[in-house]
Structures are given as C-alpha cells and as structure tokens.
Amino acid sequence: MSDTKAPDASRRSERSRRAIYDAALALVTESGYTRTTIEGIAARAGVGKQTIYRWWPSKSAVLLDAFLDLAARAHEALGGDSGSEIPDTGDLAADLRFVLRATVDELNDPTYDGPTRALAAEGLVDPELGARFVERLLEPQLQYYVRRIEAAQAAGDVDPAVDPRIALELLVGPLNHRWQHRTLPLTHAYADTLVDYVLRGIAPRS
Known part of the structure; x- marks a missing residue:
C-alpha cells in the first residue's frame, strides 16, 4: 500500500499568501500604488485573482497586510518579535x-521605502486605509516610545511634567519629515543629533 500523504492545504495556502505579499511589495515599489493592480499581483504571484479576493477585499488591504508581515519579519531578524519594546538598558540616550x-x-532600505511611501500617500486620500495603517502599524510603534519615556520619568531621567507623546513626536517627526521630503540625507549622525537635542529639552529641571 502506498503511504503517500495528501498535499498539505495549509502549507500550500501559506506559500500562496507569501507569494502574494512578495508580489504586492515588489510591484508597488517598481510601479507605484496607482499602477499596481490585483491582476498584476496575481500574475506576479502565480495565483488566480480569485484567490486574492478570497482573502482580501481590496488592493490596499493586500498591501497593508504585506507590509505588516514585512515589518514582523524584520523584527524577527533582529532577534525579537513584532511586539518587541525599545530596549531599556538604563541609558535613555543610548x-x-x-x-x-x-x-x-x-x-x-528600498525594500521598505517604496511600500511605506505608497501606503503613506494613499492613506492621505483613502481615510479608511490611513486609519488602519495608523491603528495596526504606526500607533503600536509609537507606544513603544511612550513606554520607554515613561520608564525614564520613573527613573528620574526625564522631567515628570513632560508629555511622553509630545516628546516622542520631537524625535520621530523630524526624522519622518526629512525622509518624506528628501530634504537632506537620512543618516545615523542625524538620528544621534535628534536624540541629543530632544533629551536636553526634556531633562529634569534643577
């Protein structure tokens, strides 16, 4: 008797899902959001477009899930997971x-730059997509900063009167502005300077 096992449907579905994610991210990077279509994603992924519509209602939903998956894999590659916090070594600046x-x-990294720009731009004209992008990706990441700054306040390293939400915006706002408008290169030195300037402003008052 043959002991050949039936194909694993869940594994096949996961391969298809991964191919769809990769195709969506590649196409939006190469062609932009407007020119990316469900048909194009399906063709690139080697699946039927009905497969995509079975899992997602729209192109924007595909791209958002693909980007969330990309972000989760990036955290895993750093040795953490998608819910990892900002390190607390006791040295807030570091x-x-x-x-x-x-x-x-x-x-x-072009792998992130294209999809991030596409989602950010489309979120401005599609309020529903913009709200989901903020809720599922942006806001959880911002809360990491809030918790780290609150911990620094508890340790006496940050003025207790400082609003952690405003403090984090002083860090990520300029970074995002320089990236979005390409005014000047985005470098580690610039990131370090932002930290130095912000920490002077939120330091405890004597």
Whole structure:
C-alpha cells in the first residue's frame, strides 16, 4: 500500500499568501500604488485573482497586510518579535539612538521605502486605509516610545511634567519629515543629533 500523504492545504495556502505579499511589495515599489493592480499581483504571484479576493477585499488591504508581515519579519531578524519594546538598558540616550538608527536604516532600505511611501500617500486620500495603517502599524510603534519615556520619568531621567507623546513626536517627526521630503540625507549622525537635542529639552529641571 502506498503511504503517500495528501498535499498539505495549509502549507500550500501559506506559500500562496507569501507569494502574494512578495508580489504586492515588489510591484508597488517598481510601479507605484496607482499602477499596481490585483491582476498584476496575481500574475506576479502565480495565483488566480480569485484567490486574492478570497482573502482580501481590496488592493490596499493586500498591501497593508504585506507590509505588516514585512515589518514582523524584520523584527524577527533582529532577534525579537513584532511586539518587541525599545530596549531599556538604563541609558535613555543610548536606547533612543539604537532605535532611531534602526529606523534610519529601514527607511533607507528600498525594500521598505517604496511600500511605506505608497501606503503613506494613499492613506492621505483613502481615510479608511490611513486609519488602519495608523491603528495596526504606526500607533503600536509609537507606544513603544511612550513606554520607554515613561520608564525614564520613573527613573528620574526625564522631567515628570513632560508629555511622553509630545516628546516622542520631537524625535520621530523630524526624522519622518526629512525622509518624506528628501530634504537632506537620512543618516545615523542625524538620528544621534535628534536624540541629543530632544533629551536636553526634556531633562529634569534643577
């Protein structure tokens, strides 16, 4: 008797899902959001477009899930997971430099740059997509900063009157502005300078 096992449907589905994610990210990087289509993603991934519509209602939903998966894999590659916090070594400056430098590297990587720009731009004209992008990706990442700054306040390293949300925006706002508008190169030195300037402003008052 043959002991050949039936194909694993879940494994096949996962391969298809991964191919769809890779195709969506590649196409939006190469052609932009507007020119990327469900048909194009399906053709690139080697699946039928009905497979995509069975899992996602729209192109934007595909791209958002693909980007969330990409971000999760990036965290895993760093030895953590998609829910990892900003390190707390007791040295707030070092911890913030670490995470801002990693953000600089990510924004300068074409693998992330294209999809991030596409999602950010489309989120401005599609409020629903923009809200989902903020809720599922941006806001959880910003909360890492909030918790790290709150920990620094508890340790006496940050003025207790400082609003952690505003403090984090002083860090990530300029970084995002320089990346979005390409005004000047995005570098580790720039990230370090932002940390130095911000920490002077939120330091405890004597």
